Amino acid sequence: MRSVHPQNLRVATRGTTREINRRIALNLIRTNQPISRADLARLMGTRRGAVSLLVNELIQEGAIFEGATGEAKRGRKPTFLYIDSRKRCVVAVDIRPTRTFLMVTDLLGRQLASVTSFPTEREPKRFVADLVKRIKAVLIEHKDLGRCQGVGVVVPGMVESGAGRVLLAPNLGWKDVSLRDPMAAALGLPVQIENSGKACALAQLWASRDAKAPTNFVYITVSDGLGVGIVLGSELVRGQHNIAGEFGHIPLNIDGPRCGCGATGCWEAYVSNLATLSRYFGRDLRERPVAADVAALTVDDLIARARGGDGKAMAALLSTARYLGLGLGSVVNAIDPSHVYIGGEITAAWDLIEATVRSALAERALTPPAGATPISIVPPEQYPRLRGAAALVAAGSFAERVVA
Amino acid sequence: MRSVHPQNLRVATRGTTREINRRIALNLIRTNQPISRADLARLMGTRRGAVSLLVNELIQEGAIFEGATGEAKRGRKPTFLYIDSRKRCVVAVDIRPTRTFLMVTDLLGRQLASVTSFPTEREPKRFVADLVKRIKAVLIEHKDLGRCQGVGVVVPGMVESGAGRVLLAPNLGWKDVSLRDPMAAALGLPVQIENSGKACALAQLWASRDAKAPTNFVYITVSDGLGVGIVLGSELVRGQHNIAGEFGHIPLNIDGPRCGCGATGCWEAYVSNLATLSRYFGRDLRERPVAADVAALTVDDLIARARGGDGKAMAALLSTARYLGLGLGSVVNAIDPSHVYIGGEITAAWDLIEATVRSALAERALTPPAGATPISIVPPEQYPRLRGAAALVAAGSFAERVVA
DNA sequence: ACATATTGTCCCTTTCAAGGACAAATCCAG
């Protein structure tokens, strides 16, 4: 018999055309809703007839629904189409070293109820039990929001995508922790776990309601750690072991300070919240003991002090800004994205640090245009990490697959 | 009027299915030739009838041709199909700081004539005139190899893909040099210019005759500079300004030595051939004057001396190996490829340096599997850079496009 | 009231894969 090795090759079958166009239609409705069949046809550059067939199929499945009739300057009024996110919700979880945050969203990641939080239990087994209990409570409390479609969890660390295990989360002190399966079993719901940088990038990709949004970008979260999500061609780069994007641990200086990951001089060790605060206090806060008042100071407090005229606070922020820019240079040189998004506490001080970040970036970028790569801030009020967690669940329903 | 912003969205039309399958068929013929229609159908998991239509279309266009009839254990003998590379050739050019290399290949990048070389003229205008003259001479000399389909040129620097200009090639001393258009005009042939790392990655992608070849990998060329080509999902990552992959200029130590790019402590400054030789001589060879016998020593010579028992040569190589591994750690953490290819003079010493490279990589890789990412050497005898240059021309004819 | 514009549906055509029938070519067993 001949060796038939089918590779990853997906030959186009009779249904392929339809499949492609259904995905395109669904995603256009998602990003442009409310939208009429006729507008959708214009957007797709195809016939209204063809679109009607696709749309009716999607309605049949319950993916979308017909809503109000819209207004038109003249002619028959259009019937608007919407993604059907009624009576369905998602629970988003953001695990961080000290506190864990929880939010209920609709299928599109829009916040449906206020964010709650509780202290993070560091012992994995107890943590899972605690989290499950709280998710159940939230779902009972918000029964009106409809059936829960799934739980999305973001973690400050590396996640094995197959088994949903946390491979390594230095800031949590977790190594090889099984999260997804115990949670899914206890909740009876699908659970998705992902690294925070990747999840935020996914949410950003999803948030793009307009078609001119970047399809090649990098999302950087600066918090207790530093996470990076890379999106190329509207697709999240995962890599062989789902750890692509770990720019947080490429060095600024291999002879630099030790990092939680075990290596030395990692970018993260220069720009994490703890690094910024350590700089302010003039000592390494990872070394115990730390006085209570020192341990209690957050980056938000530091920014407030800087704004209040505290020169040392300002200096600490600008120092972090410089390192942030230098590291950004590496990201820009390596990936050459069309846009960079930055999230995290420090973005609250963006007006104070932007110039420093940009000049440091320009210092290391290889060409002036690369140095001028646009940077956008995602403010903490938008809960980017929780939106990322929600996107993990939602993504499944809309994921575009690449063909050929 | 409604805002119609067509994005990059490619709606599947009636012809899309065919287009996808034609591409798949052509690429399967390329990677599996010689192959019969029936085998192709089995490989594609489709009917022989459908394949026949595709194949006949491809024959009509002259992309492939029917060759000898093959052998079969029983039944009717198959007629083999081949990529039509007869009577067509490609000129591949590898520009390097001291010499420029030239090779004639067929459409599949297979060497058709011996490699020639000549000193690189550093003044761009004179260089182009010289190169064009030599290409013309080669084409006249090898008239028997058929019509030239195009010229592929690899450059140790950044290339602007739209206009085919060299944005910056520190090692050549070129900045904003227009290469493609003057060459194309003078030769009357299509000319493709690309960065060496990207071209080598492309060639590697192409070389994969078997279906199990990696589709997510990184190609690293270590020579006068350090170039990196990233391939994700069988597609070369170019980035917004076609400078993605410039890992050569991410820092090992921002307080390190100045690099040709203007920044400090770049990986390239630690592992380029010049860096290795500088280490051997204990002085920075970029600083003039350099004695003739010192300037004449190549990395190949250095390797020979190391093998001959020269401890200083060995130490210089191992030092480079260590830095190579440390930088590889950054690449692996950032991209998480399933495979790494390394090309360049230093690969001739791979048996001497592999252990050092691997241990340095493991030191910085975030997880043991990432640290154990398989590494393959592409030996200089295969002329990876020239194969890359040839691939630039060939790629146009076979390029798979991503749909949806 | 009538021309014009817009939306959504319906029907016919065209493209191409799915599926099967079939002739040609070849080997093997008797």
Place this chain on the structure above:
DNA sequence: CTGGATTTGTCCTTGAAAGGGACAATATGT
């Protein structure tokens, strides 16, 4: 040497889905 088995390549029919246009329904402006 002949008939059965097997494989290849071609041909024809069927079915899915886009292309294209006609048309009724609906709304606006003169």
